[in-house]
Amino acid sequence: MKRFGEHVDSPLTRSFYLRPAPRVARELLGKILALDGASGRIVETEAYLGEDDGAAHSARGITPRTRVIFGPPGHAYVYFIYGMYDCLNIVCEPEGIAGCVLIRALEPLTGIDRMRERRAAAKHDHDLANGPGKLTRALGIKITHNGVDVTTGPITIHAPDRAKKFEIATSTRIGITKSADLPLRFFIKDNPCVSRR
DNA sequence: AGTTCGATCGCCT
DNA sequence: GGCGATCGAACTG
Numbered sequence: 001m002k003r004f005g006e007h008v009d010s011p012l013t014r015s016f017y018l019r020p021a022p023r024v025a026r027e028l029l030g031k032i033l034a035l036d037g038a039s040g041r042i043v044e045t046e047a048y049l050g051e052d053d054g055a056a057h058s059a060r061g062i063t064p065r066t067r068v069i070f071g072p073p074g075h076a077y078v079y080f081i082y083g084m085y086d087c088l089n090i091v092c093e094p095e096g097i098a099g100c101v102l103i104r105a106l107e108p109l110t111g112i113d114r115m116r117e118r119r120a121a122a123k124h125d126h127d128l129a130n131g132p133g134k135l136t137r138a139l140g141i142k143i144t145h146n147g148v149d150v151t152t153g154p155i156t157i158h159a160p161d162r163a164k165k166f167e168i169a170t171s172t173r174i175g176i177t178k179s180a181d182l183p184l185r186f187f188i189k190d191n192p193c194v195s196r197r
Numbered sequence: 198a199g200t201t202c203g204a205t206c207g208c209c210t
Numbered sequence: 211g212g213c214g215a216t217c218g219a220a221c222t223g
Contacts, residue, residue, distance in 0.1 A: 174204075176204055
């Protein structure tokens with residue numbers, strides 16, 4: 001751990017997120033998402049654009065709910081859906097411009113026992129966080145985390161100590177009806193923790 | 198004030 | 211592969 005001092009374990013900085021969502025979504029693959037000792041490797045993401053994207057919550061402008069998507073980059077946009085699930089997005093683009101990345105799946109790394117407690121329904125470890133609602137439950141992320149700064153914590157994203165090599169696959173996004181043809185889903189090829197192929 | 202529908206999950210077949 | 215659960219956000223009138 002920390003072979004190069006604080007450098008390796010420091011969270012990604014704001015400039016990482018100050019770019020178009022598709023670019024950030026692609027580059028978040030292989031990074032580590034952590035909260036309170038539980039962590040996982042990001043294996044699946046989706047980009048949501050600010051304009052020309054009917055599927056994005058921000059498509060109809062600023063509302064109390066979508067406010068943080070228009071805020072500064074590097075913050076968490078957490079929303080509650082279907083009466084039961086919380087989903088985690090990371091805000092991209094400069095302040096005033098909408099854009100975010102939905103984190104869809106993790107490969108569990110640390111704090112796995114705690115994840116099993118929170119996700120008793122999971123039969124295997126690769127089911128603990130293989131979906132957007134599952135990963136938030138596994139890590140204990142809730143709507144109360146909406147707006148928090150992921151460059152400082154308590155939710156953090158950082159580069160792995162040793163980056164594994166992987167191949168990136170692309171597809172259309174899952175479960176949407178508007179702008180459904182855009183190739184804005186990114187995932188690590190052949191990884192068992194990806195929500196679906 | 199009422200209605201519609203959704204960036205999902207887990208169980209059932 | 212299909213479907214019910216379950217409720218908040220946003221739109222309509």
